[in-house]
Amino acid sequence: MERVTVDLGDRSYEIVIGPGILDALGDEAVKLGTGEKMAIVSNPKVFGLYGERVRRSLAGRGFNVGEVIIPDGEIHKNMDSVDHILTELLKMKLDRSSVVVALGGGVIGDIACFAASLYMRGIACLQVPTTLLSQVDSSVGGKTGVNHELGKNMIGTFYQPSLVWIDIDVLQTLERREVLAGIAEVIKYGVIRDQDLFSFMKDNAQKVLELDPDSIVHIIKRSCKIKADIVSEDEREAGVRAILNFGHTIGHALETLTGYDKLLHGEAVSIGMCYEAILSNALGKTGDETVREIKSIVEDYGLPSGMPEGIAPGSIMDTMMLDKKAVGGSLRFILPDRIGSVSIEKDIDKDYIIKVLRA
Ligand SMILES: NC(=O)c1ccc[n+]([C@@H]2O[C@H](COP(=O)([O-])OP(=O)(O)OC[C@H]3O[C@@H](n4cnc5c(N)ncnc54)[C@H](O)[C@@H]3O)[C@@H](O)[C@H]2O)c1
Structure with missing residues (x-):
């Protein structure tokens, strides 16, 4: 135990x-x-x-x-x-x-x-x-x-x-698709705080997907420890807790726009992580390698990385503005600097975001 x-x-x-x-x-x-x-x-x-x-x-x-x-x-x-x-x-x-x-x-x-x-x-x-x-x-x-x-x-x-x-x-x-949705959140912890967890997920995909007990206990323990530390520091999301929302700003909008019945939460987060990495790269905050690493781990696990068909960038933007993560009309993004570290960014130009979503 x-x-x-x-x-x-x-x-x-x-x-x-x-x-x-x-x-x-x-x-x-x-x-x-x-x-x-x-x-x-x-x-x-x-x-x-x-x-x-x-x-x-x-x-x-x-x-x-x-x-x-x-x-x-x-x-x-x-x-x-x-x-x-x-x-x-x-x-x-x-x-x-x-x-x-x-x-x-x-x-x-x-x-x-x-x-x-x-x-x-x-x-x-x-x-x-x-x-x-x-x-x-x-x-x-x-x-x-x-x-x-x-x-x-x-x-x-x-x-x-x-x-x-x-x-x-x-x-x-648990259905395999539901297991994968949980894996997306584990990948998220790797990107925001733990390069070793990210590498573990990358190197042990087979074992994780087979639900090998040691691997599963390891990834749950690491994920819970990261969340526990962040929550202990900032219980009510006045500051650092927001980093847990990496992938969620775009992810939540996709869930809303697809009516909550096409994408599981974890699947929407997985697409969100890929696009938020692209946004970080476009803003010069991270290198191409970070984008490639996130996209390739997501795809290796069979999680989605591309926009669902028929979703217009403008409607994603509008939906993000309605989310409770939008404070005072300003969107907040969690952007990777590298694997294992992210920063919180506000006031990114809306046209710029739309351009990235269109990419
Ligand atoms: N409170 C938070 O901090 C927080 C964070 C992330 C997500 N959420 C919320 O969590 C919800 C999604 O949770 P979820 O992904 O666990 O979905 P869920 O609770 O809907 O469960 C998914 C499906 O799996 C079934 N199921 C559950 N355990 C099973 C098992 N062991 N074997 C077989 N079937 C099983 C459920 O009956 C359901 O049909 C969303 O409402 C989301 O908003 C909350």
């Missing part, structure tokens, strides 16, 4: 990573000293695969465990689901010492911990992420929330979990 700490004073918590650890969740949960009532929040697919094991592990250590099942999919990441969860928690008579256990991918984690942050002004929340993307990214750092019809992730809170419990064996049942 590997452990990473997110250091946030009295709100610090552990990320625990290993193979086959799902059945030991109860042993760790006991140490948190919460009340005995718990509600597992999940969807039918993930609960059907792993719900009973998690329930048994918790009940075996004396917890009184209920469950709330919400439908699968990004489309259900909305206030209706939150309302449903809160109603069920009230019916189960959870109190202020009770716990929400988020069992699923990023969608479940975001909704369940958002509901936990609202219930009785905030009860403990455990993240049990089951997709690679949620294991390396969304379960760590305390961003919770739902989508609004006027924008993605527009309603939410900063609310840290009390524990992140990552069993890598659950990735065996």
Whole structure:
């Protein structure tokens, strides 16, 4: 078992990573000293695969465990689901010492911990992420929330979990396309902070794609450590946390423009990383080699690197301006200087960006 700490004073918590650890969740949960009532929040697919094991592990250590099942999919990441969860928690008579256990991918984690942050002004929340993307990214750092019809992730809170419990064996049942989406975020960590992780991803693609346990534990641990360090430094994204958005400024716009059903989040980020590297190069901030390295690793993993058909550069620009990352009408880009280092750039000329998007 590997452990990473997110250091946030009295709100610090552990990320625990290993193979086959799902059945030991109860042993760790006991140490948190919460009340005995718990509600597992999940969807039918993930609960059907792993719900009973998690329930048994918790009940075996004396917890009184209920469950709330919400439908699968990004489309259900909305206030209706939150309302449903809160109603069920009230019916189960959870109190202020009770716990929400988020069992699923990023969608479940975001909704369940958002509901936990609202219930009785905030009860403990455990993240049990089951997709690679949620294991390396969304379960760590305390961003919770739902989508609004006027924008993605527009309603939410900063609310840290009390524990992140990552069993890598659950990735065996994940669709390959979903695994790749998580790999895009790992590549992102390499570009923003860790040349060694980037090289590892480059040199071990076969092992990573085969879900070799040692390789998977390694990349999850490194990713979580990078995110934990950044979040510990800047919990509410006043500064350095923004670098986690490398690839996301363009990526989010592509997700919006393709209606959230053509590109997975990680796929959009992978295209975004390629174009943001090109932008950095065009501005003279990085050499051709950086662009080539990013494009070639993305393509080696079978992730997309080019613009989806029919997306006009002007509409990407307009959509980026509506994103919550656009502050006071100014776009913010995270641009690589080299592999392992990025800087935050504002006030780049809009016509210039459009020219790069057209390239
Ligand atoms: N809070 C954050 O910091 C943060 C960061 C990045 C992304 N996100 C959010 O995360 C969401 C995307 O998360 P995701 O990529 O995990 O998608 P997801 O939660 O929709 O999961 C993808 C699919 O895989 C299924 N699944 C999950 N685990 C499985 C398993 N072990 N075996 C088989 N199937 C499984 C799910 O039921 C779903 O159908 C987006 O809503 C995004 O906004 C949040």
